[in-house]
Amino acid sequence: MPELPEVETVRRGLQPVMEGSRIVKAEVRRKDLRFPFQKDFAARLTGQAVTGLGRRAKYLMADLASGDVLLMHLGMSGSFRIVKDDEKTTPGQFHHPRGKDTAHDHVVFHMSSGAAVVFNDPRRFGYMKIIARKALDEEPLLMGLGPEPLGNEFDAKMLAQACANKKTSLKAALLDQRVVAGLGNIYVCEALFRAHLSPRRLAATLATRKSEPTDHSKRLVTSIHAVLSQAIKAGGSSLRDHRQTSGELGYFQHSFQVYDREGEKCQTVGCSGIVRRFNQNGRSTFWCPKCQK
Numbered sequence: 001m002p003e004l005p006e007v008e009t010v011r012r013g014l015q016p017v018m019e020g021s022r023i024v025k026a027e028v029r030r031k032d033l034r035f036p037f038q039k040d041f042a043a044r045l046t047g048q049a050v051t052g053l054g055r056r057a058k059y060l061m062a063d064l065a066s067g068d069v070l071l072m073h074l075g076m077s078g079s080f081r082i083v084k085d086d087e088k089t090t091p092g093q094f095h096h097p098r099g100k101d102t103a104h105d106h107v108v109f110h111m112s113s114g115a116a117v118v119f120n121d122p123r124r125f126g127y128m129k130i131i132a133r134k135a136l137d138e139e140p141l142l143m144g145l146g147p148e149p150l151g152n153e154f155d156a157k158m159l160a161q162a163c164a165n166k167k168t169s170l171k172a173a174l175l176d177q178r179v180v181a182g183l184g185n186i187y188v189c190e191a192l193f194r195a196h197l198s199p200r201r202l203a204a205t206l207a208t209r210k211s212e213p214t215d216h217s218k219r220l221v222t223s224i225h226a227v228l229s230q231a232i233k234a235g236g237s238s239l240r241d242h243r244q245t246s247g248e249l250g251y252f253q254h255s256f257q258v259y260d261r262e263g264e265k266c267q268t269v270g271c272s273g274i275v276r277r278f279n280q281n282g283r284s285t286f287w288c289p290k291c292q293k
Contacts, residue, residue, distance in 0.1 A: 004182030005231035022049045022112040034127040057181035075125030083116040145181040156213035156221045164207035173203035193258040194223040198292045258286045
């Protein structure tokens with residue numbers, strides 16, 4: 001499942017061809033993805049200018065001149081690619097330098113910029129939904145989401161307050177989208193490693209009895225910021241399906257310090273530990289038992 005860095009990478013790739021451009025035609029090639037498309041989905045998009053392209057947690061959000069917002073989720077295998085005029089062949093068909101199966105090109109946005117934005121999703125776990133901007137606060141898909149980990153509001157104090165009195169593990173708390181939005185298994189493992197905190201540690205230990213942040217909370221927020229920023233700069237992590245809109249792979253997986261490194265020597269200077277893996281809440285957790293306390 002793409003995490004925040006992958007979605008942000010896609011947003012930055014789509015922004016130049018979508019933001020400020022008009023959707024000349026919205027082409028929907030099947031009735032559903034993970035959920036059925038709204039009956040008026042294509043009609044509400046056709047002719048609309050995209051006034052902004054943002055991200056909330058793992059969602060892409062295109063603001064439309066009509067006052068609607070197009071909410072898009074990549075799911076497990078969804079990806080976007082941009083096709084320019086000089087790459088088009090016959091109508092409805094495109095040149096595919098990425099080797100993607102065109103049978104899974106389910107949505108195409110033909111933009112006034114001359115580019116076509118194609119959504120490809122073999123497993124069809126992605127989805128799109130049009131929401132009136134004034135109704136976003138009541139949208140079930142967005143309600144309850146925590147702060148953005150790279151936003152100005154997210155700091156050690158906020159994280160400590162969110163985790164105070166929690167009896168769950170630190171890793172489970174970080175994966176809870178109500179605590180912090182957009183973090184997934186890969187980047188939680190990496191951030192905990194860099195902060196030298198055990199994934200088994202109680203989340204409540206990030207806060208004092210007065211809900212003030214401990215040094216653990218401060219170290220963890222710093223690590224989260226660093227890991228996410230580095231991953232975005234690297235174009236995200238390509239383990240299975242993620243590609244950038246250009247078709248290129250992300251390469252942050254080459255910078256993993258603990259994730260998917262079971263049995264390897266710990267990369268912490270001076271540590272002689274070995275990276276271990278165990279199942280935690282149904283997910284693989286990678287950590288160094290020696291330096292993560």
